[in-house]
Amino acid sequence: MAAKTKVLLLMVIFILAALAAGCTPAAPSSATPGQEVDKEQSVQSSMGTADTMRLTVYYATADAMYLSPEVKVVPKTDHPAQNAMELLLQDPKSHELVKVMPDGTKIRGLTIKDHVAFVDFNDKLAKNNGGGSTTEMLIVGAIVNTLTEFPDIHKVQILVEGKKVDTLSGHMDLSEPLSRSEKIVKKSL
Amino acid sequence: MLRRVICSALVAMVLLLSPVVTAGPVNSNAKPNATVSAQKVDATTAKPDAAPAAQQLMQVRWATHTDAVTGASKLRLVFDVSGPVEVDGTVTANPTPRLVVNVKGAVPAKGDDSVNLDGKIADSVNIGAVDGQNTMITVDMPMMVDEGDYKVFTLPADIAAGKPFRVVVDINKPIPPMVFNFTAGLKNKVIAIDPGHGGTDPGAIGLARIMEKTVNLAVALKVKDLLEKAGAKVLMTRESDCDVFGPNSSAVDELKARTTVGNFRKADIFLSIHANSFVNRTVGGTATYYYQKTQYDSMLAQNIQAGVVQSAGLSNRGSFPANFYVVKRTLMPAALVEMGFLSNPDEEKLLNDPVFQQKVAQGIVQGMERFFAQAARAGGDR
Secondary structure, X not given: OHHHHHHHHHHHHHXXXXXXXXXXXXXXXXXXXXXXOOHHHHHHHHOOOOOEEEEEEEEEXXXXXXXXXXXXXXXXXXXXXXXXXXXXXXXXXXXXXXOOOOOOOOEEEEEEEOOEEEEEEOOHHHHOOOOOHXXXXXXXXXXXXXXXXXXXXXXXXXXXXXXXXXXXXOOEOOOOOEEOOOOOEOOOO | OOOOEEOHHHHHHHHHXXXXXXXXXXXXXXXXXXXXXXXXXXXXXXXOOOOOOOEEEEEEEEEEEEEOOOOOEEEEEEEEEOOOOEEEEEEEOOOOOEEEEEEEOEEEOOOOEEEEOOOOOOOEEEEEEOOOOEEEEEEEOOOOOOOOOEEEEEEOOEOOOOEOEEEEEEEEOOOOOOOOOOOOOOOOOEEEEEEOOEOOEOOOEOOOOOEHHHHHHHHHHHHXXXXXXXXXXXXXXXXXXXXXXXXXXXXXXXXXXXXXXXXXXXXXXXXXXXXXXXXXXXXXXXXXXXXXXXXXXXXXXXXXXXXXXXXXXOOEEEEEEOOEHHHHOOOOOEEEEEEEEOOOHHHHHHHOOHHHHHHHHHHHHHHHHHXXXXXXXXXXXX
């Protein structure tokens, strides 16, 4: 009898989870698939209020050594990943952080297929970035880490003007979809 | 005005050789083969009477992940479980390289199973019930991994993200045991030097309009002189202001042309020389990057970094792994040095100064000499 109750309870939990997941497709969460994160923290960050959502966006530290997350609370939409990319184009709130995306960069589109996000930028991403390898590394890291905050996105392929690019400014190898980088993240300033 | 000079000899060579080097993207056909919601249904409909106390271990999902920044490659296996279990993992080299994972408190939901992987880091995963309570997972690998290069752990259920309890196995891609027999000294060494950018690609540009391609070449030519005086043979990817593959060529053709110079002519080491840039103009310093594809890449980068910092005196940002094309796709130990920041007005002035350029060049050559000495000692210890 006790075993049956347990199974029932389990079913209820799973149905609730399914409902919660269904209401917020690709709900933002710091619980990247398989990442070892504190459960409580991931639950917290995936909860906005009824009308808002919390999106985690990565900026460079002022010394260009690391990326650091900044949480933004924005009105809820049905395309949070695209919203997160748009936030990446804006300046951070913290004065200790620096926006890495080049001026004039625009998002042309974002699609997710088999857990790979294909994010398409205009050519300013490659042309206006200043050409340094540190900048290129931080841009790629910021895009990938911001998008892999979404549980449904495991890898990211960067497109420019609709086409796959092998590199942005001649250093980084972008020929395959890339996964999250934890080493470059500085969690607290 | 950009001069459009073609390094004709190099281009001809590269055109001839380009099919030799296959630098295709690493195939990533890793597709998680079940959705989260489907697994949840599995978990609830799993026969509770079959093993009332044991949890249900679901089918494996797997993917090879390339770290966006460092380029490091790892295989991740994920098994969803209906509830908490305990895990441990051990590796064994005999009779074949294998990782054994013991799952205490779960049985395979669909009986024993075997899944073939792509063979890059692991060939196959076998899941077998040990008894009514426990499961053994074996991962067969083409190459042995070191302790510390694999991790077996569990993740709690995350209701908010719609994820059940999980068993996770991470395996880092091992470094192939390639044999390099380095000797000390620069005499008779074959050294590939790659002045970054060039021709139609200026690279970074400073406030005073100093172009990266110009300072990279100036330093590279000074390195060439010093190395040749020390008896080394130097292979230059370019010796003038030109595109290595051709004007306005695709980025990958251009980068491949550079690695081809080192790869085809079997250089002992490869060094790409660059100058950096960042939006914050106060940022400065020297940094060196590598991709750990042999036992010697980080050793080379550390020695170059130490040599340049000591000789040229800019602040030391350190040496780091990076997903950079030329250090990743060369076959020999390779490094990419970022001498300083052209975006920093003080460093721009220095980078354009022949005296400073000579100091950087001397630092690079000292770093190489120390590298060969250290690599010779490391090889002798085996």
